[in-house]
Every structure is written in structure tokens, then in C-alpha cells.
Amino acid sequence: MTAEIINGKALADELRNEMKVEVEELKKQGIYPHLTVVLVGDNPASKSYVNGKEKACRETGISSDLIELPTSITEEELLALIERLNQDSAVHGILVQLPLPTHIREQQIIETIHPNKDVDGFHPISIGRMMAGMNTFLPCTPFGIVTMLQSKHIPMEGKHAVIIGRSNIVGKPVGQLLLNENATVTYCHSRTKDLQQFTKQADILIVAVGKPNAIHANDIKEGATVIDVGINRLEDGSLTGDVDFESAKEKAAFITPVPRGVGPMTITMLLKNTIKAAEGLEKL
Numbered sequence: 001m002t003a004e005i006i007n008g009k010a011l012a013d014e015l016r017n018e019m020k021v022e023v024e025e026l027k028k029q030g031i032y033p034h035l036t037v038v039l040v041g042d043n044p045a046s047k048s049y050v051n052g053k054e055k056a057c058r059e060t061g062i063s064s065d066l067i068e069l070p071t072s073i074t075e076e077e078l079l080a081l082i083e084r085l086n087q088d089s090a091v092h093g094i095l096v097q098l099p100l101p102t103h104i105r106e107q108q109i110i111e112t113i114h115p116n117k118d119v120d121g122f123h124p125i126s127i128g129r130m131m132a133g134m135n136t137f138l139p140c141t142p143f144g145i146v147t148m149l150q151s152k153h154i155p156m157e158g159k160h161a162v163i164i165g166r167s168n169i170v171g172k173p174v175g176q177l178l179l180n181e182n183a184t185v186t187y188c189h190s191r192t193k194d195l196q197q198f199t200k201q202a203d204i205l206i207v208a209v210g211k212p213n214a215i216h217a218n219d220i221k222e223g224a225t226v227i228d229v230g231i232n233r234l235e236d237g238s239l240t241g242d243v244d245f246e247s248a249k250e251k252a253a254f255i256t257p258v259p260r261g262v263g264p265m266t267i268t269m270l271l272k273n274t275i276k277a278a279e280g281l282e283k284l
């Protein structure tokens, strides 16, 4: 079998065009969706992601501003900034780019962002609402993955979804969203024994390991859907995922590429959450 490639970039463009119309409608009602992005330090990868987010906002008619802070900023100063943004009614969404310098406690920062402005969906209140299947801001990468599956009408109900990776931003929440869609979910991670025994059972395999070529064709079931969440920068500057795409695409039914797979969908869901934040909590 040769897999159908799920083009995340094309789906992202389509969804952004729809959102553009929604944003225009909101503006007619006097609501101007606004995202504030906070970037601490000068990590080149973070800078490039943040640029991507700002560009996507512009294209959709969402206004955004970037607050760049030196690595030397204290946790106290960053918390004070977030509290100011929480109070600012012109700011609908707040995104603090991760990772933060090690002297700042990430969890403190995440918990200080008001849940009504938590467009990343990382606040414990957002996570709790997600677990309870309530209306909330969903974390962007998991939300983007489920949206990709739905766009191709790939069934989740009763299917075995195997997640490799258990981070708070991808692995854990994507498993939860798939569970909410009635999948049977297995979490695998660095301490899992005989990983292949699990991956070969997967109808839907989500790979969020952070290592190139972690998964090959011989790890997957014929006809599976393979979602590659990896973003690995190679020495030549090119991007690659966690899956050996060339071999896996001969065995899977659906597969996502890197680049132009999950990444553009992550940003698109951030836009969606920002619009939701601007529309206001009464709908939450």
C-alpha cells in the first residue's frame, strides 16, 4: 500500500481562509482579536516559531504583538508582565513561548496566565476541562492532530491509538483527546519495554519522540495512520520528523509529512483559540 499523505499545510490554509471571514465578522461587531506573544531570550528555533505565529495572525486579520525580553529577566518580572496582560482587555490571548530559561519556573508562569486567555491550553484549569470533555481551549498540537484525522474522515471510535511520548504539551493531551473521541489509547514512552509490540497494534500511531528515524515501516501495521509530531533540525538545516517517512509511507494508509504536516496545524489551532478567546468566555 502507498499511503495518502495528509497535507497539513493545505488544510491549515483552508481553515485560515475560513477564520479570516470569522475575524471580519467579529471586527464588524467591534471585536478585534488580539494575541500577545512573549519571547524570553534568543533561542533561534523559538524566534523562528514565533515569527511563524505572527505571520499566521497577520494573514488571518488577527492583530498580534511580540514582547521580547532578555534571558536575564527574573521570574518575578515575568509574572508581573503576565498579570498586566491578564488585566488588559485589549489582549484576548497570551502565549509565553516555551522553553523558558532554567531560572524561571515554567509551571508558575503557565498557572499565572488567566484561563480565559490561555490560548495554549496549558493551564491546569484548561487541562482539567479537557479531561472532563468540557468546552475549553484545547492544546494546539493535539487539537491540530484530531482536526487532521477528522478532515480525512479517519475513524477514531473503537480504534487503537498508540501514542509514543508523554509530554504535557503533546503526548498526554493527544491521548486524552483521542479518548474523548472513543479511541482505545495506549501510552508508550522511554521506559516502555518492547515498544514494537505496541506500535504494531496501532490503527493510529502518534509519534512524538523527538528523534529522527525512531519509527520504521517494520514498526507499523499495514494500513495504519501515522502522525509524525517530530521536528528535528538536521545539520544541513533541513527539517525532519521522527518517522522514517520513505519506508513508512509504503505500509501506512495515511501519513503526515515533516515539514508541512502537524506544524502548520499547530499554528492554525492557536489562531482558532485566539478567535475563541476574543469571542469571550460566555461560550466556554
Ligand SMILES: Nc1nc(=O)c2c([nH]1)NC[C@@H]1CN(c3ccc(C(=O)N[C@@H](CCC(=O)O)C(=O)O)cc3)C=[N+]21
Pocket: 048, 049, 052, 095, 096, 097, 098, 099, 120, 140, 231, 239, 258, 259, 260, 261, 262, 263, 264, 265, 266, 267
Ligand atoms: N508556548 C508554546 N506554544 C507552542 O505552541 C510552542 C511552544 N511554546 N514552543 C515550541 C513549540 C513548537 N511549535 C511549532 C509550531 C509550528 C511549527 C511549524 O509550523 N513548522 C513548520 C516548519 C517551520 C520551519 O520551517 O521552521 C512545518 O512543520 O511545516 C513548528 C513548531 C510550537 N510550540
